Amino acid sequence: MPVHAQDSADALRQDIRTLRQTLEAMEKRLDALETAEGRAPAQRPEVTAVAPTAITPSATLPHATTTQVPGTGQAILPPRDSVADPSSAASRPDSVAGPTDPELKGFLAIPNTDTLIRIGGYAKLDAIVDTRAAGDEDQFVTSTIPAGSAHRDVSNFNLHAKQTRFSFEARRPTSRGNLRFYLENDFFGSSDGYQFRLRHAYGQLGNTYAGYGYATFMDADSLPDTLDFAGPGGAGYLLVAGIHHSFAMGKGNTLTVAAEDPDAQLAGTTDATVAANRVPDVTVTARLERDWGHLQLGGVARSLGYDGDQRDDRRFGGGVQLSGSASVGEQDLLLFGALGGKGLSRYTADLTGSDLDAVIGQDGRLHALSLQGGFVGYTHYWSPLWRSNLIYGQLTMARNAALAADAFRQSRYGVFNLIWSPAPSWTMGMEVLYGQLEQQDGQRADTVRVQGSLQYNFIK
Numbered sequence: 001m002p003v004h005a006q007d008s009a010d011a012l013r014q015d016i017r018t019l020r021q022t023l024e025a026m027e028k029r030l031d032a033l034e035t036a037e038g039r040a041p042a043q044r045p046e047v048t049a050v051a052p053t054a055i056t057p058s059a060t061l062p063h064a065t066t067t068q069v070p071g072t073g074q075a076i077l078p079p080r081d082s083v084a085d086p087s088s089a090a091s092r093p094d095s096v097a098g099p100t101d102p103e104l105k106g107f108l109a110i111p112n113t114d115t116l117i118r119i120g121g122y123a124k125l126d127a128i129v130d131t132r133a134a135g136d137e138d139q140f141v142t143s144t145i146p147a148g149s150a151h152r153d154v155s156n157f158n159l160h161a162k163q164t165r166f167s168f169e170a171r172r173p174t175s176r177g178n179l180r181f182y183l184e185n186d187f188f189g190s191s192d193g194y195q196f197r198l199r200h201a202y203g204q205l206g207n208t209y210a211g212y213g214y215a216t217f218m219d220a221d222s223l224p225d226t227l228d229f230a231g232p233g234g235a236g237y238l239l240v241a242g243i244h245h246s247f248a249m250g251k252g253n254t255l256t257v258a259a260e261d262p263d264a265q266l267a268g269t270t271d272a273t274v275a276a277n278r279v280p281d282v283t284v285t286a287r288l289e290r291d292w293g294h295l296q297l298g299g300v301a302r303s304l305g306y307d308g309d310q311r312d313d314r315r316f317g318g319g320v321q322l323s324g325s326a327s328v329g330e331q332d333l334l335l336f337g338a339l340g341g342k343g344l345s346r347y348t349a350d351l352t353g354s355d356l357d358a359v360i361g362q363d364g365r366l367h368a369l370s371l372q373g374g375f376v377g378y379t380h381y382w383s384p385l386w387r388s389n390l391i392y393g394q395l396t397m398a399r400n401a402a403l404a405a406d407a408f409r410q411s412r413y414g415v416f417n418l419i420w421s422p423a424p425s426w427t428m429g430m431e432v433l434y435g436q437l438e439q440q441d442g443q444r445a446d447t448v449r450v451q452g453s454l455q456y457n458f459i460k
Contacts, residue, residue: 068104069116069171075102076252076289078327080379081387082225083419083427083455084163088120089200090220091209093246093254095171095180099221099325106459107171114172121166121184124455126227128158132447134435138162138188139230140449142411142435143350143395147445162187162194163229177206182213188229199239207246215240216258216283217347219296222323224335224377224391225419227431227453232393232413233350234373235337236298236321242280252289258282264304265346265353267403268360273308293326293334304343304358304368313366315358317343331381338374345371350395350411361402370398375413385422391415405441412436424460429453 077099087098097104107116128137135144137158146152167184181203189195202211214220215238223231231237242260249255262277269275285298298321305314319341326334343358345351348371358368375393382388393413412435419429429452436446 069107075099076291077221077294077325078291078333080225080325080333081419081421082223083124083227083429083453084223084225084229084231086214086220086223089167089182089184090214091202091204091244093207093248095178095204107169116171118169118459119167120169120457120459122164122455122457123161124163124165124453125159125161126163126229127452128156128160129450130156130158130447131449132445134447134449136191136230138191140228140413140433140435140451141230141350142233142413142437143354143408145411145435145437145445145447147406147437147439147443149445152445165199167200174205178204180204207248208243209245210243212241213239215260215347216242216244216256216285217298217300217321219298219321219323219337221294222296222325222335222337224375224415225379225387225389225417226391226415227417227419227429227451228415228433228449231349232375232377232391232415233348233411234339234375234393234395234413235349236323236339236347237349238347238352244283254287254289256283256285256287258284262302263346264302264306264343265355265357266304266306266360266366267355267358267407269306269355270308272310273306273360276305276307276312276314277303278305279303293324295322295324297322300341300344300347302343302357304366306360306366308364311364313360313364315343315366315368317341317357317368319344319347319371321347328378333379335377335379336375338372340370340372342368342370345369345397348373348395350413351397351408354408356397356403356408359400359402367400367402369400369403372396386418386420388418389415399440403440405439406443407440408437409440409442410438425457427453427455427457 075097079102080099082100085100087100107118109116133146133152133154135146138160165186170181172179182200184200185196185198187194189197200213202213218236240260242258244256244258246254246256259280259282262281264275264277266275281300281302283300287296300318302317304317321339323337328334345356356369358366360366373395377391379389396410397408414434417429417431421427431451433449438444
């Protein structure tokens with residue numbers, strides 16, 4: 001337990017002892033007055049000491065520094081720091097605490113209810129310098145690096161605060177399990193402005209989740225700690241509407257089954273063809289959590305298809321991902337992920353929204369595109385205030401004659417950063433990023449980005 005928590009418990013015990021002594025003195029004075037008036041002292045119930053317990057929504061104790069969320073267990077994974085902090089928004093069995101927020105700080109009780117609420121988020125300013133054109137000026141998406149452009153060698157400076165985030169969370173115990181509601185937004189809704197964008201909006205009762213948020217296939221706890229918003233292109237990443245249920249298998253093991261919005265993203269479509277989404281994407285993930293880290297194995301099955309004026313076609317798609325984290329000694333942390341399959345582009349950080357799940361050939365047949373990739377990240381804590389991350393990622397798509405010559409073929413992503421957190425709510429750092437893109441025709445382009453960030457967390 002943290003030192004301040006122990007100090008709070010000692011203060012509570014001292015207050016209880018003081019109150020008991022005051023009450024005993026007042027009872028003696030009352031007995032003396034009743035005796036002087038010729039009446040027998042009244043019998044009073046015995047006051048017993050009650051050991052201080054976790055603060056609940058219906059009672060508050062003096063000197064308390066936090067409100068413990070009822071019904072949630074302790075975080076199993078080793079604590080870690082993260083700038084973008086994807087773990088806080090992730091759905092978990094029984095809504096337990098995550099590795100970046102093990103104490104669930106900042107909750108306030110609503111009087112006369114069992115509901116606790118928390119308002120969170122942060123303000124973040126990013127200063128970005130690109131030595132060559134990077135495509136996306138706000139986040140480092142390697143698949144957007146322009147290859148063959150006449151203006152590819154033009155440097156660029158950018159300053160923005162689009163990653164600034166607001167979140168609202170409510171929790172309460174029920175007869176059916178713990179209820180959690182989570183809402184989160186940022187300002188990445190448009191490329192040329194600060195349009196408010198929905199990131200998460202879901203409810204979870206016990207182990208049943210419904211709403212909009214991270215796809216069950218992805219693993220938020222394996223994502224590395226970067227100042228860049230996008231992260232490695234070879235990581236599984238998708239925000240999607242869906243429903244899932246987790247089954248506890250004991251000793252930190254869970255099995256999750258999900259049905260989610262399909263949205264087949266196809267290349268080669270025309271005005272006479274349209275993507276057909278007949279059934280939801282189905283995902284099954286198995287997860288193991290221990291005090292040294294975790295492993296997650298996930299698989300997704302998809303039905304890809306299109307309808308046209310002349311013909312239609314269907315193909316099976318899907319893939320698997322193995323990801324996890326592992327403590328290395330007392331100061332270091334290893335993060336990793338590897339994925340592969342056909343029709344899996346939508347589920348990757350680099351290619352979601354790029355219409356590369358499958359392609360319609362000249363003969364009208366639908367071809368699911370093969371893809372494999374992954375990343376590895378290493379975090380070292382130089383001290384309690386300083387940390388660094390070294391990250392490498394790669395994503396590769398098989399060549400396909402039906403694709404355009406400038407379509408995606410391969411990307412590489414590399415990062416090194418130095419992050420300083422002089423206070424829990426204040427973080428700043430510098431980061432060097434390298435990205436390379438290769439197209440289907442073999443043409444390549446690369447760029448180097450230097451990014452500095454300053455972030456203020458509302459609750460940390």
